[in-house]
Amino acid sequence: MIRIGHGFDVHAFGEGDHLMIGGVRIPYERGFIAHSDGDVLLHAVCDALLGACALGDIGRHFPDTDPHWAGADSRVLLRHVSGLIGDAGYRLGNLDATIIAQAPRLAPHVGAMNATLAADLEASLDTVNVKATTSERLGFTGRGEGIAAQAVVVLLAQDRDAGTRGRASGQGD
């Protein structure tokens, strides 16, 4: 059994001197306007994971009216969602994500973002792929008003008996 999920998020720029994207702190002349740290990529990934398991969306699990999440590190949200996915009996098959940003240049940071996602989702690095694109100066991202992110995940049913079956047949010893 596989399940597919899609997530999309946008955060506008406001005052600040850095952006949190994919759990990576990127020095920049603007910050994100958000209730949490505004990590647009991790929010899209959370929504994709929740969507795949029919568990609603990030706003349902972490309301932006709840002071507990004010200024929250979005990696905490991601790890919580990852736990929910495990509880539902699924693990990551693979994750593909795109950040739409005219600036800053993100290519130097995607390796660190991939590592963060793999760690928080307890997945291997070769199942995670973050990309960045401009929108060729078109639209709100192209005008430099904010950043958008999209994520798609495939989840696989956890094979709870894999270890014992392997041992019984003499594999994996």
Ligand SMILES: Nc1ccn([C@@H]2O[C@H](COP(=O)(O)O)[C@@H](O)[C@H]2O)c(=O)n1
């Ligand atoms: N914020 C961004 C946007 C893009 N990149 C890298 O540049 C490549 C070309 O982008 P286009 O929008 O012109 O297709 C893209 O593939 C990324 O590698 C980036 O680093 N940061």
Ligand SMILES: C[C@@]1(CO)OP(=O)(O)OP(=O)(O)OC[C@H]1O
């Ligand atoms: C993450 C939460 C909660 O702090 O707030 P924001 O940081 O504003 O992010 P958003 O993507 O608008 O949605 C979900 C919110 O509930």
